[in-house]
Amino acid sequence: MDRIPILKMGDALLITIQVDMHDRLALALEEDLTAKIAATRAKGVLIDISSLEIVDSFIGRMLDNIAAVSRMLDADTVVVGMRPAVAITLVELGLSLTGVKTALNVERGMLLIQKRLRGLGDFSGRRS
Amino acid sequence: MAATADWNGVIARRRDEIIQGWLNFLRAEGALQTGRIKDAELQSECGRVLALVAPDLAHAGDRSPASDELSQTLSALSRSRALQGFTPSETANFVLGLKPALFGAVAAEYAGQGDLIAAATLDATRKLDRLALITIEAYQRSREEVIIRQQREISELSTPVVKLWDGILALPLIGTLDSERTQVVMENLLQSIVDTSAEIAIIDITGVPTVDTLVAQHLLKTVAAARLMGADCVVSGIRPQIAQTMVHLGVELNVVSKASLADALALALQRIGKRVTDVPQALAAPDYSR
Amino acid sequence: MAVVRDDVMPVRSSDDIVRVRQEVRARAIEIGLSLVDQTKIVTAASELARNTLDYGGGGTARLEIVHEGMRRGLRLTFEDEGPGIPDIALALKDGWTSGKGLGLGLSGARRLSNEFTLDSRPGEGTRVTIVRWS
Ligand SMILES: Nc1ncnc2c1ncn2[C@@H]1O[C@H](COP(=O)(O)OP(=O)(O)OP(=O)(O)O)[C@@H](O)[C@H]1O
Ligand SMILES: [Mg+2]
Numbered sequence: 001m002d003r004i005p006i007l008k009m010g011d012a013l014l015i016t017i018q019v020d021m022h023d024r025l026a027l028a029l030e031e032d033l034t035a036k037i038a039a040t041r042a043k044g045v046l047i048d049i050s051s052l053e054i055v056d057s058f059i060g061r062m063l064d065n066i067a068a069v070s071r072m073l074d075a076d077t078v079v080v081g082m083r084p085a086v087a088i089t090l091v092e093l094g095l096s097l098t099g100v101k102t103a104l105n106v107e108r109g110m111l112l113i114q115k116r117l118r119g120l121g122d123f124s125g126r127r128s
Numbered sequence: 129m130a131a132t133a134d135w136n137g138v139i140a141r142r143r144d145e146i147i148q149g150w151l152n153f154l155r156a157e158g159a160l161q162t163g164r165i166k167d168a169e170l171q172s173e174c175g176r177v178l179a180l181v182a183p184d185l186a187h188a189g190d191r192s193p194a195s196d197e198l199s200q201t202l203s204a205l206s207r208s209r210a211l212q213g214f215t216p217s218e219t220a221n222f223v224l225g226l227k228p229a230l231f232g233a234v235a236a237e238y239a240g241q242g243d244l245i246a247a248a249t250l251d252a253t254r255k256l257d258r259l260a261l262i263t264i265e266a267y268q269r270s271r272e273e274v275i276i277r278q279q280r281e282i283s284e285l286s287t288p289v290v291k292l293w294d295g296i297l298a299l300p301l302i303g304t305l306d307s308e309r310t311q312v313v314m315e316n317l318l319q320s321i322v323d324t325s326a327e328i329a330i331i332d333i334t335g336v337p338t339v340d341t342l343v344a345q346h347l348l349k350t351v352a353a354a355r356l357m358g359a360d361c362v363v364s365g366i367r368p369q370i371a372q373t374m375v376h377l378g379v380e381l382n383v384v385s386k387a388s389l390a391d392a393l394a395l396a397l398q399r400i401g402k403r404v405t406d407v408p409q410a411l412a413a414p415d416y417s418r
Numbered sequence: 419m420a421v422v423r424d425d426v427m428p429v430r431s432s433d434d435i436v437r438v439r440q441e442v443r444a445r446a447i448e449i450g451l452s453l454v455d456q457t458k459i460v461t462a463a464s465e466l467a468r469n470t471l472d473y474g475g476g477g478t479a480r481l482e483i484v485h486e487g488m489r490r491g492l493r494l495t496f497e498d499e500g501p502g503i504p505d506i507a508l509a510l511k512d513g514w515t516s517g518k519g520l521g522l523g524l525s526g527a528r529r530l531s532n533e534f535t536l537d538s539r540p541g542e543g544t545r546v547t548i549v550r551w552s
Contacts, residue, residue: 020439023432023468054439054457056464057522080358084318085457087353093461093526094512096352103358104325269488315454 004029006036012044012113013037013075014106018051026062033066037073044113045070048106050081060095067100076101076116078109131241133234133248135185139178142233147174149229157221164212173222177201181226181259185252202259203266210270219267223260227253280312287313289320296396297326298389302335307342314350321359328396329354332389334365344370344377351383360384360399364392422490423483429496430476435467438479442494445481449490449552459492459550462530465523466496466546472517474498474544484549491532491551499543506536 004025007014013036015029037045047063049055055063067077080103082090090097103109139146151167151174154160160167180201183194202223209219234248287309292298299317321329331347333339339347351361363385366374386392397404427441428434442463446456463479470477477498484491503509510528515521524546528534531548538544 020436022436053443054461054464056461056468057520057526058464058468061520079356082357084315084322084353084357085454087318087356088315088349088454089457089461089530090356091349091352092458092529093465094522094529095520095526097356102356104322104327105358108325108327108358272488 003032006033008040008042009046009110011042011117012046012110013040013042014046014048016048016051020053021059023058026059030062030065030069034069034073037070037075042075043117044110045075045077046106046109046113047077047079048081048109049079049086050083050105052083052086055082055086055090055095057093057095060090060093060097063097064099067097071099076113078103078112080104080106080109131244133238133244133251135248135252136182138233138237139182139185142237143178146226146229146233147171147178149232150174150178150226153225153228154222157218157225159218159222159225162213164214173205174226177205177223178226181256185255198259199262202263206263206266207270210267211274214267216264216267220260220264223256223263227256230256279308287316289317291324291326292330292393293397293400293402295325295327295400296330296393297321297324297328298330298332298393300332300335300389303337305336305339305343307346310343310346314346314353317350318353318357321354321357326359328360328362328399330362330364330389330392330396332364332392333367333370334389336365336367336370339370339373341373341377344374348383362386362392362395364389419484419486421482421484423481425481427479427481428476429467429470429479429498432471435464435471438467439464441481442492445483445492446550449483449492451492451550451552455550455552458530459494459548462527462548462550463494465527466494466548469523469546470496470498470500470544474500476500477543486551489551491549493547493549495545495547497543497545502540502542502544503536503538504540506538510536 002025004015004017004021007016013033015033019025021029033045036042045066047066052059063077063079070077078101079097082102101112103112151171154170154174155167159165159170177198180194180198184192184198187193205222206219209222230252231249234252235245238244238248287299287301290298290300297317297320299313301313305313317329317331320326331350347363351363354361361383363383365388366385384395386395394404423445425441427438429438439460442460443456446459451459467479470479475498477496477500480495480497482493482495484493508514509516510524511521512525513521524536527546527548530550532551533547533549535547536544537546
């Protein structure tokens with residue numbers, strides 16, 4: 001079975017989701033990532049979903065779970081690149097992903113993680 | 129069973145006479161007066177439609193094998209009539225104008241057979257009336273399409289998203305917001321956020337007289353969607369009555385709001401790490417107005 | 419309402435869900451839905467297909483293109499012969515789940531569609547139909 005690659009970028013891990021994920025792939029990602037955070041002591045996780053054409057409650061729950069697990073392992077999760085149509089749909093679906101931080105692109109997401117590492121900015125909870 | 133009119137035969141034999149009668153009727157009704165359509169064009173349309181009407185009339189049931197093509201042809205005709213600015217009655221008259229010519233032809237063909245003529249006339253009336261309805265419907269439909277397209281264009285034109293600073297967008301809304309327009313506008317805003325990599329979007333509703341619950345909800349959903357994309361929204365210029373509506377909706381909790389666009393801009397600049405300060409008098413730009 | 423095109427697909431595995439999503443997307447484009455509306459119906463389909471698989475024990479997805487007057491629509495029907503839903507009103511409530519879900523699938527799919535019907539009988543199965551108009 002294929003798995004989604006997890007790249008290390010400085011203190012953060014970068015996951016780029018490019019395919020229309022089936023459910024097993026999503027579950028495998030959750031597991032792999034947890035192991036990788038523990039192994040690398042990463043302080044941040046960037047999940048790039050700019051290629052995703054939809055996010056349903058299953059993927060939404062996966063993102064929430066990843067954020068919750070990362071938090072316990074002292075890493076912050078930033079979901080980056082959500083498309084407008086996906087965001088509108090997700091809101092309508094009723095999913096607000098309150099536990100995850102968001103950024104427009106990988107670069108901004110990285111800045112967000114670095115800010116927190118340098119002790120700058122309020123990273124305890126995103127203002128909404 | 130009584131003999132019935134042989135429509136195919138009648139129309140084949142008297143084609144030119146029928147078309148002439150039809151055209152004369154249309155000309156008398158003023159179909160050409162406005163100059164929106166040329167005589168030659170009208171003539172070829174009549175010929176085309178008559179060729180399809182013949183098998184339809186000859187067919188005993190309601191729908192003949194030619195029905196589909198006939199209604200498609202008529203729909204296309206009405207569509208272009210609608211776009212050319214013809215009225216609905218002018219459009220329907222095109223088909224109805226065939227009646228006198230057809231009846232004349234049948235009467236001449238079956239002279240002395242009163243019953244047959246009456247039955248044929250009745251049958252043709254029923255069928256042509258149905259065709260007239262098809263043209264009216266198609267006419268109406270294309271007008272509606274035009275209206276919908278125009279509404280969309282207007283709402284896009286009337287709500288430009290402007291860039292105030294690197295990373296800061298503003299959407300100054302003016303006029304009454306209905307649910308449809310709000311949706312278009314909000315989608316535009318979210319796309320602009322991506323296109324310009326904006327971190328903050330200011331939605332200014334100073335120019336909006338009232339906000340109903342549906343619109344307020346769209347506004348909130350947009351703020352939520354922008355957040356999911358990684359951008360923040362600030363709403364500015366909320367009028368007191370609107371504030372009240374929002375409170376009744378229980379929505380005041382989740383939007384950052386500022387009294388004026390200027391206040392919102394100051395907040396936005398601060399968020400992206402910029403500050404506006406006073407420049408000492410001596411350094412300020414010279415005042416050329418004196 | 420005239421049905422112009424009609425296809426039935428199996429929903430028996432999570433790969434089937436992916437296929438249903440792709441087919442729904444293709445049909446949504448075909449009838450000229452806007453990008454946002456396409457995304458809405460594909461997401462609703464994903465939710466309902468997953469319910470068919472997870473709770474209904476598998477079933478079918480039917481994709482129909484329908485015409486009514488000047489509008490065209492995409493009608494999707496998800497059907498299974500599983501245990502059914504004992505309390506439909508409850509199942510439709512935001513946040514209610516009998517398992518470990520978020521309980522947003524049914525209520526969300528309803529919000530994402532223009533029309534929504536749910537028929538279910540305990541012991542017989544469940545059928546959910548949604549329509550999105552262009
Ligand atoms: N096809 C079905 N057959 C039987 N029960 C169903 C079916 N679809 C939904 N249900 C029941 O309705 C409940 C609500 O469904 P819904 O999709 O809203 O939430 P969920 O699947 O539990 O979570 P989510 O979809 O948010 O991940 C389910 O928990 C399940 O008990
Ligand atoms: Mg579900």
